[in-house]
Amino acid sequence: MSLNDSERRVLSGMRPSGRLHLGHYHGVLKNWVRLQHEYDCFFCIVDWHALTTEYADSGQLSQHVMDMAVDWLAAGVSPSSATLFVQSQVPEHAELHLLLSMICPLSWLERVPSYKEQQERHSGKDLSTYGFLGYPLLQAADILLYRAGQVPVGADQLPHIEFAREVARRFNHLYGSEPDFELKAEAAIGKLGKKVGKLYSNLRKAYQEQGDAEALETARALLKEQTSITLGDQERLYGYLEGGGKVILNEPQPILAEFSRVPGLDGQKMAKSSGNAIFLRDSDAELEEKLRRMPTDPARVHRDDPGEPQRCPVWSLHQLYSNDEQLHWVIEGCRSASIGCLDCKSALCSSLQTELTPLQQRAFDYEENPDLVRSILAEGAERARDEARNTLAEVRMAMGLNYR
Template sequence: MRPTGALHLGHYHGALKNWVKMQSELPCLFFVADWHALTTHYDDPSIIESSTWEMVIDWLAAGVDPEKATLFIQSRVPEHAELHLLLSMVTPLGWLERVPTYKDQQEKLADRDLATYGFLGYPLLQAADVLIYRATLVPVGEDQIPHIEMMREIGRRFNHLYGKEKGFEEKALEAVKKLAGKQGKQFTEFRTAYLEQGSHEALEQGRAILAGSQSLSAADRERLQGYLEGKRKMILTEPQVRLTEASRLPGLDGGKMSKSYGNTIALREDRDSVIKKVRTMPTDPARVRRTDAGDPEKCPVWQLHKVYSDEPTKQWVQQGCRSAGIGCLECKQPVLDGILKEQEPMRERAQQYIDNPKLVRDIVFAGCDKARALAQETMREVRDAMGLSYR
């Protein structure tokens, strides 16, 4: 996530809720994309550091758990930049120019100078961010699928160019022997079933053996991944898309919740401020007087009911609004209660970090060390494959 400072409830429902859920299912890495912030705001970097700490506190407040997930800052792991550079040597220019968001963002941000390599190359930096951790899944919405497909193409091209390991077949067969018990025989059978019969079930079973094996080195694991699929050595893993449930939380005016529109509620906003904002929200313009009937579909408050209210409350709103049986302030109360209830544990979790900022820095710097160790392992193999080891 780019460092934008304090986050709002739209960020929580669009991304952070998914992060909190995923961290209990899989090992996750969440990072502050400070280099990415410079692709569009290179002329004013003054707020990046303060925005970073503010945003990380919001992650922790939302329930991201440093005991379950790794939190770090992109620029504190310089291997991202190294892999980005090396990938840029082999990535066709046309691949970058055809990214759907490239021209779209140029049009939307016409007031900014985006005629830079940094902006053109940001999808490649994104690819390095993912490929360097050999990530298997990337949680995104549908609009980001082209970016993940490009990452896959880049990883595939790199493996094709640099996975030409001398004696690959012999080394793969030796690695099979290292699999415990009957796993070596099963792995060979699954490989044969996939390559000769195209059985994707066999492919997944072979992958499961590799994922669960404790007897393989990282190099042997990648070697066998390539061997299983009939390819060369898999130096970089091709990530898959994990489509996430993105609950689009509208702003106070019914439009997209965005700081630039001035229609947000911050994750940790002061209780009195939240009450004032919700109570003064615009409603159906047809309800000039308390006795006027309204249409919930034309009211921004109804959009928030869809997120915060249960089914009986929604029915109460539909019936009461259309019959003028309830007033707008009555209608807003369940939404207000829902928001305040959601924010209460966030404020409590955040307080210890506000009182002691060193706690946040310790979490992030420990995460940076952990992430960098993973990145360095990948880069050793990348350099070796590209003839840059110099032993």
């Protein structure tokens, strides 16, 4: 895979913990549905990651995986536009994780910000395991295995992407050198042609001697356009440009998506663990019951007390689901007390049902045909394995594990 192709590839994953809620839908899935038509997308249900914290309670894991797959498909993630698969069905994830663990300094894992944060969050569980300590490296292996150039994340996940970049950089530093590397790189420059070769050399010199970052980007763009050299020569020239060796594992870049913060029933961030979630497959009765008990503007003690929508969690959901006409009706009705809180909630319920009903019908169809879901995941795993095997072949060869 060329570095140019890598930039068109996206890898993202989710831990299976049960059915998905509106926070997942607006925060992740809608973004995936858009990305699948713009990039070569690999979406992974990371069941091994789930075991890093839930290893003592894995009885429902297989059902959680199926629930997640159904919700993805119902939300519009398409097996014809993206590769959907389960992490544990691609054992190459484990092998690359093992090989990378040989070169990953222990201190790198201990300094990952989420290590202590997650320990505090799961304080009632024994997380003094290697699996928990090493999960950022497993996450890095997930990304590097597919040589994904882009990873959609929120700002809180940026340290994990930087960690994956550091691991790739260390691997390339240790194993990217080859006999006569500089001679082969200079020979590759000659294959670019006199004019392009001279431009590449000048840009390389400007970057290495003066730290000219613009020259580095220009040289990278120049290499992407070259069709007269082999992939091996292209990788050598990328490495030579930066003063290193051959690029074997690509350094991923984050796609900082605008992850919508969806308020839960209590006005705080929606989360299953907080008990404030509206699930994508909640029935009409469940939805009505949840909305009925939502807190509202504390100033509206009585039906005829005027209120302020900005102080009400129900208003935040209206902003996501209601049209302009309805939003105006809520503002005017609440401030003038011409509508009650139950009227407001009833209108929101109708708006939510309008969006969720077609999604729930698709989910029902997949629930009724679990063999189809398993088939989609199996086909996705086969495609993922094809890509993973290619990466591991190069990794093994670089590490001297090629015995054929």
